[in-house]
Amino acid sequence: MFQIETSKIKPNPYQPRREYNEEELNELAQSIREYGIIQPLIVSRVETESEKGTDVEYQxxxxxxxxxxxxxxxxxxxxxxxxREPPNRDKLSLALIENLQRSDLNPVEAARGYARLQDEFQITQREIASKTGRSRAAIANALRLLNLPSHMQKAIETSRLNESQGRALLKETNLHLQEQLFQAFLEGRKTLRAPKEPHETKRHETFWEREIENRLGAPVSITREAGGKGKITVRFFSEEEWEALRSRLTGGAEAHS
Structure with missing residues (x-):
């Protein structure tokens, strides 16, 4: 372990966290003044050549x-x-894993980190789940939050909305109604309008929506109609999600024409 000048440590460009609580940072700073840093940082050595010789910094x-x-x-x-200087793929994985072990990493930050793993390093949702210790369904649900408008994502980042409310917004395909529901959540209301169905019936449907979502790893909505009819809607947002959903529905069997 070494004592390294703070001015020589560069931030990790693959750090998924964007929001930091100012009050918590000040409290941690005060603790560091009194007790020092208990757990050392982890850095990699970066050498660059210049006219004066070799410059050493740390990332x-x-x-x-x-x-x-x-x-x-x-x-x-x-x-x-x-x-030892790790490849970029490992840097991002290390930053993600460290942050995912923290309870205060918000769902949108996590989702953006997963998206970078997918887009920049071609790591599948299944591999991400294995690396981070989460289920593939949890990874898929987190990534869907990135389909929300930016101001709704920001509300989740700043804890004005929670992840469950974000998933509820994703189920509303009408953009006008989605915005109204968003405002209702901000105002502390749980729904956009009073449900027309009896409370017990709606609660029963919500239970089964969650049960099916957990089994399929995809958003599900149940709509009841007159005469005992209804429909179950399952949504997916990428070819990979469709393949995973199809595999679950068919038990891995291939379709034959």
Whole structure:
């Protein structure tokens, strides 16, 4: 372990976290002033050639909050473990795993991290689930939040909306009604309008919607109609999600023409 100057540590460009609670950072900074940094940062050594010779800097792999708080506390150096320069794929995985182990990582930040793993490094949802210790259905549900308009994503990031409300907004395909439901959630109302169906019936349907969603790993809505009729709608948002859904529905059997 080494003591490294804070000015020489560059932030990790693959860090999924964007929002930091100012009050919590100040509290951590005060704790660092009193007790120091208990858990060292993890960095990689970066060497660049210049006219004066070889310049040495360090890129952060994990410990963003500790580094920010240490700077606020006025620490000129921080304890750090120097690792061999990992490929970008591993840097992102390490940053994601560290943050996913924290309870305060919000769902949209996690979803953006998963999306980067998919888009920039061609890692499948199944592989992401394996790397992060979550179910594939949880990864798929998180990624769907990125289909919400940016202001709704921001509301989830800032904890004005929760993940369940975000999934409820995704089920509303009418954009005008979706916006109305969004405003209702912000105002503390649970629904856009009073349900026409008896309470017990609606609660029963909600239970089965969640049960089917958990089994299929996809958003499900149940609509009841007069005369005992109704329909079940299952949504998917990518070819990969369709393949996973089809596999679950058919038990992995291939369709034959």
């Amino acid at each position: 952060l792999i994990s410990g963003e909050r500790r580094l920010r708080a240490a700077k606020r506390a006025g620490l000129p150096r921080v304890p750090a473990v120097v690792r």
